[in-house]
Amino acid sequence: MIRVEGLVKSFGRQPVLRGVDLEMPTGSITVIIGRSGGGKSVFLKHLLGLLRPDGGRVLVDGKEVTSLRGRALDEVRRRYGVVFQGGALFDSMSCVENVAFPLREKLRLPRAEMGKRVEAALAQVGLEGIGDKYPAEISGGMRKRVAIARALVIEPEIVFFDEPTTGLDPILVNTIHRLIQDLHRRFRFTAVMVSHEIPEIFEIADRVAMLHQGRIVEVGPPAAIQQSETHVVRQFIRGEPDTAEVC
């Protein structure tokens, strides 16, 4: 389980996280929703150890990771797979090399076994036979799928998805969500996803947490969130504009 306690972060005089408390149970899909600029990506970067909090802590299976550095932090990160918003595929490598990269550098597998695992990972995301195409030569949807294959090829225990469907058409959004759901059923990893995709995420999430103005304002199963009486949650789910913004 990942547990976050009282996470606080400011950039200069701008507070972004004002005391976030959240639990993400092992083996479940937790989706964090919230308005743009609400601190979701900053929150995710704290879970990944890319940012250090001003206060509070992050615990992974009871072990505090916020104070870890260097090799100790890398040990925790070896359990992670991350799908970045834009894919973050290495431009200088082909898609196959991108997927093979963590196997080659982290696990140092023999070439034959590495080839098999890369093929299997690409087949899981429906991209078998992608050949030596480079990330710049394929579509946005395909890039996201290659990124998912790269994140899952090392069979991580915890997978983070940072807005994995942003910028895709509705059909691709559903395709990627189904893919994540299907892979989650097969591998039972703990998934933490930041997403804007309402109502699609309610079909794949086990728990949904709404981050608003640096705090978790509501957390629970998708059905409960959909029935929420909290104003900001209802407004976000229904996509209602701010009165001030309309005026």
Add this chain to the structure above:
Amino acid sequence: MTRPAAALALRPLEALGRHTLDVVQALGRFGTFLLEALAALLTPPFKPWAFLSRIVFIGYRSLLIIILTGAFTGMVLGLQIFLTLSRFGSEAFLGPAVALSLIRELGPVLAALMVTGRAGSALTAELGIMRISEQIDALTVMALNPMRYLVAPAILAGVVTFPLMTAIFDVVGIFGGYLVGVELLGLSEGTYFGEMQTFVDMTDIMLGVWKSVSFGVIVTWVCAYKGFRVGHGAEGVARATTQAVVLSSVLILVWDYFFGSVWK
């Protein structure tokens, strides 16, 4: 003096203090960046392929511009020094004058400036784009040290390629001077090269070598640092690239003066 008036009077002092702290912090980050890169360079696992690819990137792809600028620098030196020396009837010293100017000063400095313009700016832009497209974060969360993969090989390649580029610049420049002085202006070949051997010694050559080694570290360090700490979006990459080239060029000239003052 009332309290608000005192606060108002102290405001410039506060701003100065804040600015000083910012500068000290930035210098600290800049220094730590090099130390982290050196630590990654000296501890296994080593990345020989990344190093070789940086050699190609910094060295091989800069060859044409080095040969071109080296040739014309030597030709300009040959022409101007010949015209100056001929006023004193000392044309015989054209060879050593061209060679010493190139080996001690112009070769290391101009080669470094050329490589900065071509490879240093490209290094900053490449790392900057990797930063804003989260490729560097991707390496970090894979528990793979980006300093080991991206920065240490570039700095080592700078140390190896800058002296080689300088040597090529010097040799091509000396032949550029020969072309003008001997082939066009009629100085004898024996005088041009013979006097050169008399006046140029190993100390001059080593001065050029060590200068270019230090320029290799300065340029790759500055350019990699600026790429790593890029701001947001395309504008951030553009600004970082400009800053990297300007700062590298200024540091090359400043360091050249102090290095030359100490090592005579």
